Amino acid sequence: MLNETKVVGLPLSRIDGPLKVSGSAKYAADHGGHGMLHGYAVPATVATGRIVEIETGLAERFPGVIKIYTHENRPRTAKDDDKWKDAVALPGHPFRPLENDRILYDGQPIAMVVAESFEAARDAASLVRVRYVAEEPHTDLGREQTRSYVPPQPRREEFVPPEPRGDPQGAFGDAPFKISSEYRLEGEYHNPMELFASTVLWEKDGFLTIHDKTQGSQNSRDYVCNVFGLDPEKVTVKNSFVGGAFGSGLRPKHQLFLAVMAALDLKQSVKVEMSRREMFYLTWRPATIQTVSLAADREGRLLSVMHHALQATSRYEDYQENVVNWSGLAYKCDNVRLSYGLAELDVSTPGDMRAPGAATGVTALEMAMDELAYEVGIDPVELRLRNFATRDQNQDKQFTSKALDACYREGAARFGWDGRSFAPRSMRDGNDLVGWGMATGIWEATIMPAEAKVRLSADGKAAVSAAASDIGTGTYTVLGQVAAEALGVPIDDVTVLIGDSSLPKTGVEGGSWTAASSGSAVQAASDAVRNTLLKHAKSMPNSPFGQASQDEVTLAEGRLVLDRNHQVGVSIGDIMDAAGVSFIEEHGKVAPDQEQAKKFISYTHSAVFVEVKVDEELGVPRVTRVVSAVAGGRVLNPKTARSQILGGVVMGVGMALHEEGMVDHRTGRIMNHNIAEYHMPAHADVEDIEVIFVHEEDDKVSPLGAKGLGEIGIIGVAAAVSNAIFHATGKRIRHFPITIDKILETSEEVRCS
Amino acid sequence: MDKGTPSSALPTCAISLNINGTNRVLDIHPWVTLLDLLRGPMELTGTKKGCDHGQCGACTVLIDGERVNACLKLAVSIDGAEITTIEGLGTPQDMHPMQKAFVEHDAFQCGYCTAGQICSAVGLVAEGRAHSRAEIRELMSGNLCRCGAYTNIADAIEHVLDQEGVTPLREAAE
Amino acid sequence: MRPFSYTRAETVQDAVIALAADPGAQLLASGTNLVDLMKYDVAHPTAIVDINRLPLKEIEDLPGGGLRIGALASNSAVAYDRRVQERYPLLSSAILAGASPQLRNAATTGGNLLQRTRCFYFYDPSTPCNKREPGSGCSAIGGTNRIHAILGASDKCIATHPSDMCVALAALGATVEIEGPDGRRDLAMTDFHRLPGDQPERDNTLAPGEMVTAIRLEGNHFARHHTYLKLRGRLSYAFALVSVAAAIDIADGEIVDLRVALGGVAHKPWRDTLAEAEFAGQPADEATFRGIAGRLLAAAKGQGGNDFKIPLAEKAIVRALRQAASGTPQDQVVKAVQ
Incomplete structure (x- = not known):
């Protein structure tokens, strides 16, 4: 039904664009207005230990202060861990703010000042004096390697590495070409531009409306209801606009708890907005140490793949990612061993950050593949083509589609890859060494259970609603496009209502599944609207539809018409008039196809090509050109889809060159907890980025034929940058971020001559 | 001070500001920043707080026509100034050319840094010093965008510069 | 607050x-x-x-081709002033290498002199820091000190001064005009900031009650051979890891007068006038540049996390002198190091 592009597939501007560019889009902290109380949290300044004393007297006397909450006076909440577990909770014990005197990580909230104004709350918070007994912190993953363990309770079964296949060790030993390297990534912090905030509007009858920065309004609602024992009918969480999240908003954050706690206790509306500093204490992409060993025959065919990853987690939860499994399915290889371990640190629990696992694991694999290409002496793209996998060997399943070969071909052509000289240090531009590197990207393409409601009115206006979120992803626009096309109305006549927990059930916005999942639910609801219209139309006197089935009619230009002849039809206004209704509203629902999943699996793929220039003398690296070719199934909106990829590439450049939480391991504290010193790419760091969507048809991945695009843009970028830096300089730098000092201090690889 | 003393017990200063064309006489505590004044009492929440320390540019507004970080300005210190915020540039129904260009070029994703980017871009155009793509990039580097919309932001600004009769790239080549 | x-x-x-x-x-x-x-x-x-209402915003001509820059002149006003661009392009360039356009629009000349270190520990009141709280200790020594000093540090403090503008002013031999309870006085820019020694809480040599009212620049011969080269963690809107302000007066391929000041490496813009004098009369060539770099960094000492700054500064000095000598100053818009 959606094989012909009318609205879906057009590069429309965002329908929420005018609101966003005019300051009219309201984010979590933009609500409220007069009469709000303001909360300001006090972060712990040790990484592990106990609070001996909290002296709040000075702060309490600060003009405008209403109340100060600490573990000593926190109102009662749920006792059981189960009540504290949100929809995407991890194995372990969820963090409970102000629970007791125990400090689990640097920056843990240990008190909150509530005051008449933001200024009074902030200023009084600096007067809260805390005495701790600090214990020796363990925050250096490198030093905790000997204490690693396999997580006893998997986060998801799919994350557990598959059993080894073949004889990887033996094949490695016998192979003519082999590499084995260690790759390190320092901790990264999401730092969306919007500060985490919750505005709790307290109403006398016990109703709460909460504007929360979250990637799932229903997840926040359920958490609040469980923790505080509230009636879900009386709590509405809204996240109409979310100022970026990148995974940091998947789980409820402490400001939500603190704001609701204070609102319930004080029976007043309360707003809690974090400081930028607190944004470093919420969650993070965990520090990771990986070893990848690859072996190949003389033609470059992989004989052995071994990949081990060690990741940091907290003392209280076992955060886990799929880091290594990619290495068992990215390329064809019969001898594979994959393993994964955790080490506990005195840190906040890591969390999903754009392409969790793949951004880390595929990056290591793709750096290793580049090393192998140079070991064997063949072009990096050619090496990948020679090992092209046509089947997921981990799960022994068929791909629903895989146009990765087109990504290599079209990406390389656009980039001009065939003009590349193989030898490192062979390309120059003035004082710069020029390097070209590439990498493959892979991400899972899934849909999650999702629901949506679609209402079509007699005047031809439509309304879509679902508890989905738009965190910058273009959800508003894409859902509007799907409905407009299915209902045959102009996009301007479609209203999209999302970001509200009272709307049809939708999971958290993450994992690149929203467009495909909620989009398919909107499609299903729109189809149901059409079917109801048909039913009504058939009851009309002299109905032209006779025995026409649901598949033989379509909605076009405000009329229900026969597919084979659009001249035959009735206007939707007339149908509704005849039926005595002013609108038709239907529910749509999708869920993954379990039967199909037994035989098929879906991934989004990419090939990313990067040009770097590195000043030969000073080691200053710049990414000057990127081409990202993506196979993401059907592209619902090329304009917003392209933006998703651009954003992923930019964050990948940050991962490669800039981002690094600097921890003082003597105290276990993050010292660059601000965005002047935690560098993420600025405008000057980003030059040309080209995005290509290669043609890929997939009738199985989702009812819309779309795969997600939120994560794929970042995957492989850091590897391609590192590979390009090698090509430029002859230096393999396997420790991110690749800063000036690492470039200057690393020796050129001797074996590459 | 005793417990429970209201904020109103602390001294205030009278200032006047022209905000988006309207004169406002205000009585404020001297430690209130322009950003908190706009977002709080003025209810102009289009201006965003991204770091509160001059590290991100999300709070960029125009003070007497110049782009400035509102978070580091004590409101009391700019008594008498003319402030233009994003709300003063245009509305969803009647957008400023820069706002239109941002929509057209998809120069934002989450939209949170956008008000600051647009005010900064309007300031940049008025300054008249961006004549090439590289100059746009350098002179917009005080506005971080975590969604990574930079290339689209540069496109939008270039579009507006072109419309204003400046052809940035050609000029740079000459 | x-x-x-x-x-x-x-x-x-x-x-x-x-x-x-x-x-x-x-x-x-x-x-x-x-x-x-x-x-x-x-x-x-x-x-x-x-002090925003004080009449200190003017940039005035001085007899002899100099300029007097009021303490309240904004960084942008100074950087884009035509006279500054013509006579002191090094100063203009250094200012444009720092911060962001909107910060430069607000920030003042006097304020730039008085800005404080970006040391992580200084900025975090929960950590010991002798500069913030004399006698409490220095957390940066043995800690996270990637951004810290390699020259002139003490066992009390290894912080750096973060300014770009001041590095150029030090190189240009500016004079700071000061007004205080005892009247007016002039102070050489190089004597304005101080090394931490046993009193890291003091960034500069201002006496209590004194304020900066202006910066004075004399006429000079550095408008042709100069550069400001800044190396940092990203390509804009970041403090310097190492920066170099270099200016040379060259005649017949020989150095007549030489100025080199370093940023990001010490508690003050680092300049060694004795070393500069030693190289007068030398050919403006690679060997001389390397000699200057070696001389300037002879006493450099790393703290672990910032050891890399020593070889980086050495290369940066040579490169900056090369840029200056060839009359191709670094354009702050261009991200390739020229």
Whole structure:
């Protein structure tokens, strides 16, 4: 039904664009207005230990202060861990703010000042004096390697590495070409531009409306209801606009708890907005140490793949990612061993950050593949083509589609890859060494259970609603496009209502599944609207539809018409008039196809090509050109889809060159907890980025034929940058971020001559 | 001070500001920043707080026509100034050319840094010093965008510069 | 932030009197650094004296081709002033290498001189820091010190001065005009900031109650051979890891006069006038440049996390001198190092 592009597939501007560019889009902290109380949290300044004393007297006397909450006076909440577990909770014990005197990580909230104004709350918070007994912190993953363990309770079964296949060790030993390297990534912090905030509007009858920065309004609602024992009918969480999240908003954050706690206790509306500093204490992409060993025959065919990853987690939860499994399915290889371990640190629990696992694991694999290409002496793209996998060997399943070969071909052509000289240090531009590197990207393409409601009115206006979120992803626009096309109305006549927990059930916005999942639910609801219209139309006197089935009619230009002849039809206004209704509203629902999943699996793929220039003398690296070719199934909106990829590439450049939480391991504290010193790419760091969507048809991945695009843009970028830096300089730098000092201090690889 | 003393017990200063064309006489505590004044009492929440320390540019507004970080300005210190915020540039129904260009070029994703980017871009155009793509990039580097919309932001600004009769790239080549 | 009293000075005299009268008083110009430090609970002035109304915004010509830049002239106003661009392009370039356009629009010349270190520990009141709290210790020694000093540090403090503008002013031999309770005085820019020694809480040599009213620049011969080269963690809007302001007066391929000042490496813009004098008369060539770099960094000492700054500074000095000698100063818009 959606094989012909009318609205879906057009590069429309965002329908929420005018609101966003005019300051009219309201984010979590933009609500409220007069009469709000303001909360300001006090972060712990040790990484592990106990609070001996909290002296709040000075702060309490600060003009405008209403109340100060600490573990000593926190109102009662749920006792059981189960009540504290949100929809995407991890194995372990969820963090409970102000629970007791125990400090689990640097920056843990240990008190909150509530005051008449933001200024009074902030200023009084600096007067809260805390005495701790600090214990020796363990925050250096490198030093905790000997204490690693396999997580006893998997986060998801799919994350557990598959059993080894073949004889990887033996094949490695016998192979003519082999590499084995260690790759390190320092901790990264999401730092969306919007500060985490919750505005709790307290109403006398016990109703709460909460504007929360979250990637799932229903997840926040359920958490609040469980923790505080509230009636879900009386709590509405809204996240109409979310100022970026990148995974940091998947789980409820402490400001939500603190704001609701204070609102319930004080029976007043309360707003809690974090400081930028607190944004470093919420969650993070965990520090990771990986070893990848690859072996190949003389033609470059992989004989052995071994990949081990060690990741940091907290003392209280076992955060886990799929880091290594990619290495068992990215390329064809019969001898594979994959393993994964955790080490506990005195840190906040890591969390999903754009392409969790793949951004880390595929990056290591793709750096290793580049090393192998140079070991064997063949072009990096050619090496990948020679090992092209046509089947997921981990799960022994068929791909629903895989146009990765087109990504290599079209990406390389656009980039001009065939003009590349193989030898490192062979390309120059003035004082710069020029390097070209590439990498493959892979991400899972899934849909999650999702629901949506679609209402079509007699005047031809439509309304879509679902508890989905738009965190910058273009959800508003894409859902509007799907409905407009299915209902045959102009996009301007479609209203999209999302970001509200009272709307049809939708999971958290993450994992690149929203467009495909909620989009398919909107499609299903729109189809149901059409079917109801048909039913009504058939009851009309002299109905032209006779025995026409649901598949033989379509909605076009405000009329229900026969597919084979659009001249035959009735206007939707007339149908509704005849039926005595002013609108038709239907529910749509999708869920993954379990039967199909037994035989098929879906991934989004990419090939990313990067040009770097590195000043030969000073080691200053710049990414000057990127081409990202993506196979993401059907592209619902090329304009917003392209933006998703651009954003992923930019964050990948940050991962490669800039981002690094600097921890003082003597105290276990993050010292660059601000965005002047935690560098993420600025405008000057980003030059040309080209995005290509290669043609890929997939009738199985989702009812819309779309795969997600939120994560794929970042995957492989850091590897391609590192590979390009090698090509430029002859230096393999396997420790991110690749800063000036690492470039200057690393020796050129001797074996590459 | 005793417990429970209201904020109103602390001294205030009278200032006047022209905000988006309207004169406002205000009585404020001297430690209130322009950003908190706009977002709080003025209810102009289009201006965003991204770091509160001059590290991100999300709070960029125009003070007497110049782009400035509102978070580091004590409101009391700019008594008498003319402030233009994003709300003063245009509305969803009647957008400023820069706002239109941002929509057209998809120069934002989450939209949170956008008000600051647009005010900064309007300031940049008025300054008249961006004549090439590289100059746009350098002179917009005080506005971080975590969604990574930079290339689209540069496109939008270039579009507006072109419309204003400046052809940035050609000029740079000459 | 803590509550403070707020007054507006109408004259320089007012400001000096108010400042001298109250040890808790601080002057507020743009506030770009002070308000930031107050929000981070690092600075707690009890009285703020707003000097924004003082008539110190002018940039005036001086006899002999010099300029007098008022303390309240904004960084942008100075950087884009045609006279500054023609006579002191090094200063213009250094200013444009720092911060962001909107910060430069606000930040003032005097404020730039008085901005405080970006040391992580100084900025975090929960950690010991001799500069913030004398006698409490230096957390950066043995800690996270990637951004710290390699020259002139003490066992009390290894912080660096973060300014770009001041590095150029030091190289150009600017004079700081100061007004205080005892009247006016002039101070050489190179004597304005100080090394930490046993008193890292003192960034500069201003006496209590004194304020900066202007910067004076003499006529010079550095408008042709100069550069400001800045190396940092990203390509814009970041403080220097290492920066070099270099200016050479060259005649017949020989150095007549030489200025090199370093940023990001010490508690003050680092300049060694003795070393500069030694190289007068030498050919402006690679060997000389390497000699200068070696001489400037002879006493450099790393702290672990910043060891890389020593070889980086060495290469940066050579490169900057090369840029200056060839008359191809670094354009701050161009990200390739020229």
